[in-house]
Amino acid sequence: MNRDFQLNELLHFLNLAPRTEHLLLKGFSSIYETKPETLSWMQNQSLDWDDVKASVVICSEDFQPPSGTCIVFIPVPNPRKAFALSLRHFCFLKKIVGISPSAMIGENCDIAEDVYIGHNVIIGDHVKIGSGSQILHQAVIGDNTIIGSACVIHSGAIIGADGFGYESDENGVPFKIPHLGHVILENNVEIGSHTCVARGVLSSTMLREGAKIGNLVHISHNVKVGRYAMITSHVHVSGSVSIGDYSWIAPGSTFKQGISVGEHSVIGLGAAVIHDVEANDTVGGVPAKSLKNK
Known part of the structure; x- marks a missing residue:
């Protein structure tokens, strides 16, 4: 307005x-x-x-x-x-507060009074949602998820689903590894529509204060996203990746499991990041390489 x-x-x-x-x-x-x-x-x-x-x-x-x-x-x-x-x-954005009658809220949840929960949202058990946060229509929040204050979860997002974690038994048959961790979103985090943030296996998947995640992004189990990092659309972040504070991730980039991206890094459009990225570096390409010396 x-x-x-x-x-x-x-x-x-x-x-x-x-x-x-x-x-x-x-x-x-x-x-x-x-x-x-x-x-x-x-x-x-x-x-x-x-x-x-x-x-x-x-x-x-x-x-x-x-x-x-x-x-x-x-x-x-x-x-x-x-x-x-x-x-x-x-320009003043209208503040919306309240819980839609069509929302489903699990047991033992701690939800601040000024939260908005939209139509057909599903909230699991033991979920905590801080002051001023908005969970928009048809989002799904899994059990034990912790959402800080002033967060926005856009329509269709899924927070706290199981990650893609399997092992093979003695006959080579894959079996699911139980995911006992959860997801923690610190204050002022925003999650785009149809983005999935997977719960941790044992530890927590964590998005630090002010992190912004675009639409159609997959954040795998045990990932750590730093403060005010910006992850744009169609990005895939594999398990146990660490993304540093204030990093900027361009659309369509992918990250190999377990790597570390330093703070203030820039990841180029469609990059395939398979090695650690130093702080303040700019990388691009398939596989991604530093562009600073070119």
């Missing part, structure tokens, strides 16, 4: 000097589908300025504004970040 705000209110928020123009802004719009009296942002695209209806556009510092336009341009070092911060500051 947007609230109206003045141009100089925006400039004050961005720690920029005030302007003489007194513009009232009534929302936000894409630079490709702008609307009157809105705030938009751009990099250095080539645009037909006759089609741009936004009143104010956040742009890069080296952008050369067109002549003969009434648009107010705000040059900043990082336009996307400035726009995103403005969107968060001036």
